[in-house]
Amino acid sequence: MADVTEFQDRLLSLGLARVSEAAALASAKLIGRGDEKAADQAAVNAMRDQLNLLDIAGVVVIGEGERDEAPMLYIGEEVGTGNGPAVDIALDPLEGTTLTAKDMPNALTVIAMAPRGTLLHAPDVYMEKLAIGPGFAPDTVTLDMAPAQRVRALARAKGVAADEITVCILERPRHEALIAEVRSTGAAIRLITDGDVAGVIHCAESEITGIDMYMGSGGAPEGVLAASALKCMGGQIYGKLLFRNDDEKARAFKAGITDLNRVYTRDEMVTADVIFAATGVTQGSILQGIKIEPGWVTTETILMRSKTGSVRRMLYKSPMK
């Protein structure tokens, strides 16, 4: 008989897809309603309920926040039936709450699962990120390089001119200098208003999305989720935690991080096999958004396993509740 405490990624993966599907379905009626909190809360509740049906002894390592600030899916919360493998769970029940509230593209529900102790316990601070898709040596671009150098290095590796590279960046005042420097190379920039997990994943499907590289700072939890996705799809991501004050440093220490200046590679954020599921909420470039027709609702989910590099896309049509 199979060892139920072993990380059976193949069996667990379909259960994980149901979790992200449930979160997306719950937020369906809140798309475009201008209420971020309600959309997020609906996704959180549904994700937690589905997660607790899985035969796992799960612990949330990337979640909704610290126990005192998040009543559900807080960091350290035990999830699952407890009958099964000990796993780490990283989740963002609604990645792109504002995108959902405004019905703008690329809002997703996201969840990753890996053997216990193998996902970086990133605190809820910012992370400097740099990502490229598959097919390049790991150090083709690095965080040590200046942004313009990264563009030129990737162009060289691709055998194209710098002005044929497209970089995805979150549109924020803090990125003004970064944007100017990238533009100085002639590269194109796809500015996004939110949703850097999708931004990073875009690099892994550059033929479809037109995006070659992701740069800039965003949430550290989203960095670990993006690293999980790229570990399945191929591609590299580097992340460095950014601290604005002592409280944020204290959060890192609490999460067990001692070297505050460390640059993490993809495989240092996700040290073993991982499974990853994301469901489209609003229309997106990698996943279609939730479709509602009279009596029915359809979602699209991407489900991936790093062990095999398998990428499944699943449409799920169910009666509207």
Ligand SMILES: O=P(O)(O)OC[C@H]1O[C@](O)(COP(=O)(O)O)[C@@H](O)[C@@H]1O
């Ligand atoms: O808006 P900020 O503070 O720049 O933070 C950026 C982060 O917020 C997001 O855009 C949206 O995240 P949530 O919808 O989960 O809040 C992330 O994709 C990104 O990492």
Ligand SMILES: [Mn+2]
């Ligand atoms: Mn998020």
